[in-house]
Amino acid sequence: MNCIHNEYIPTGRFRVSKQSAQIFQAILGTCLGVALYDHKQKAGGLIHILLPSPLGNTDFQPDTPEKYASLGIPMLINELRRMGCTTKNLKATIAGGALVGPVSRMDLGLDIGGRSANIACRILEEQGIEIISSETGGFFACTLALDLQTGETQIAPSWETAFDPDDIAQAPDTKAILATIDTLKPIPQTALKILRMFNQGIHSLDDISKELSRDQVLSARTLQMCNSVLFSGVIKIDTLKDAVMMLGGEMLVKSIITTALESYFNQIGPSGYSLCKGGLFFHAVGVACLAEQIARQTGLAPPWQAYTAGLLHDIGKVVLDQHISDHLPLFFRTLEEEGHSIVQAEEEVLGFTHCRAGVILAKKWSFSDALTEVIRHHHNPEGAKHHTNLVEIVYLADQIVGSFFTGFDVDKINALHLEPIIKKMDLDGASLVRFIDDLPLDRLTQESPHDTANAG
Incomplete structure (x- = not known):
């Protein structure tokens, strides 16, 4: 064998x-x-x-x-x-x-x-x-x-799978999904507190360093992230003091939140929303980096805010991933054969959407109104009543990353709003290609797919 x-x-x-x-x-x-x-x-x-x-x-x-x-x-x-x-x-x-x-x-x-x-x-x-x-x-x-x-x-x-109607599992009820929200390991409170401090402008670098030092695990993993290609790449950072001096406050906070989110996304199961291990996290980082570029190019939102919103937009998928593995064949068929969007497929198969789950988490973790609006409307930017520029930036970044990094996230590209949003932002094809070209491929490194070996 x-x-x-x-x-x-x-x-x-x-x-x-x-x-x-x-x-x-x-x-x-x-x-x-x-x-x-x-x-x-x-x-x-x-x-x-x-x-x-x-x-x-x-x-x-x-x-x-x-x-x-x-x-x-x-x-x-x-x-x-x-x-x-x-x-x-x-x-x-x-x-x-x-x-x-x-x-x-x-x-x-x-x-x-x-x-x-x-x-x-x-x-x-x-x-x-x-x-x-x-x-x-x-x-x-x-x-x-x-x-x-x-x-x-x-x-x-990509999503080819056998489908036997007799194998359809019963859809989870709302109580089961809400219970999952309560039982998942959350983003560390230290990271959430630092995020709020930075967003509200009531911080100093010393405050951030002191708060981070209270969580030894997060501190150690943040230093690893600081030394990654995404944040440093060439300068060796050994202490939090070095991180503050070499990266600055905004970059340090980005590394803290990215580290915390990687831990949160590690709760994804062996099959579900991603076609490769770690795909949802890589997708989140790609959307965050691209959203930051778009915000800086257009001036329509603070780049730091766009990065954070891109990083957090899909947090609800971690919740639904705990339930979706038993429904994958039906879920994929609903996406492809019936032509539904991912939100429609979730509603039909699970009776719950990742946007809804994400908003519940956002409120539970006291996210800002802007971040909550992005989580709620990143698939339907026309529904956003507030913070529309930020929602549209994340929507655009999400669609582009989904097109070029297909294995990260089992999603359907919805180009319905792409052209008017690109026109509104005064972007052109050359700008989009440059954004894609500048994505940090070394940071977006996929591991092996779920089925790494088979007997022949």
């Missing part, structure tokens, strides 16, 4: 292997996946491409060149050549590049996935590599898998 290991290829990365009992997988929305395999050498690789090519001048040296089709595919080919493969024997499969969700003029104008696919085809043709299968474009996310033992590739819907 052979144990086959499934390895998830993160966005902007590639992997190669030779004669290995492995299956490489990439979950693709707007991103593009390219799998190459040499049957003579029994070697191959898979790349998960974010964008067509680098922005700016030709002398630009990106930190992560493999996230671009124009740079990453040649890197993958060269790596396989070093393993003894030849372009004559390599065969290619291409997938992804979808226009996920309703198509707007903005989608068609950008056509990021389509341009990535064109570049991929051109490079492969120039190298004399045969494309044996190509399924690009369309409107649905998919998974591209490469079996390193056989060279076989498979392209399938």
Whole structure:
């Protein structure tokens, strides 16, 4: 009996292997996946491409060149050549590049996935590599898998699952979901107090440091976060005093809240809203970073507030994740076959939405009215009566991250309001591409998917 290991290829990365009992997988929305395999050498690789090519001048040296089709595919080919493969024997499969969700003029104008696919085809043709299968474009996310033992590739819907009506579990009642809200381990009170102190402007750096030092576990994990790529990356921070001096108050508070939320999201079960382990947290960080960029570019909300709102917008999914695993087949079918939004699917399958659960948590934890409004309306920005700019910023960030990092969060892209909001914010396609290009891929590192091994 052979144990086959499934390895998830993160966005902007590639992997190669030779004669290995492995299956490489990439979950693709707007991103593009390219799998190459040499049957003579029994070697191959898979790349998960974010964008067509680098922005700016030709002398630009990106930190992560493999996230671009124009740079990453040649890197993958060269790596396989070093393993003894030849372009004559390599065969290619291409997938992804979808226009996920309703198509707007903005989608068609950008056509990021389509341009990535064109570049991929051109490079492969120039190298004399045969494309044996190509399924690009369309409107649905998919998974591209490469079996390193056989060279076989498979392209399938990301949420494909068997559905047997006889296996439908009884939906939880409202009392059970409310009970879960009470039993989940909350965000640490220290982090919530620091968040309120910072939002209300009644703090000093000494106050924040003293408050944080009272929670030794949170302090230690915050220092780890401060040394991550997202917050520092190159400067070694050993003490809270160093963190205050080197990062400043706002960055320190961001690291505290991000650390606290990572712990909260760790309560997600082995199956549910995310197609990869830790996906909901990675999605939250991506939305937070992008919302901060949009707020800074547009001046429509304080960047710090936008970051926090993006980080917290999906807290209700942790509650519903405790109940949804028994209903996944029906939930996925409701999303795909019946065309419901995620909020509609939640209401139909569970009788409760993550927005509703999130608002209950927001009130329980004394979040500001602005944060509560974002949690309530980030799927329907037209319903927001107050703090509309902040709600729209998080909605836009949520939709973009959902398009390019599909495996993080089982959600449906709802582009209904994208075009008017982008126009209202005076943004254009180039701005959106730059936002995507600036996302911290090293921080958005996915672990293996839930099913990491199977017997064959």
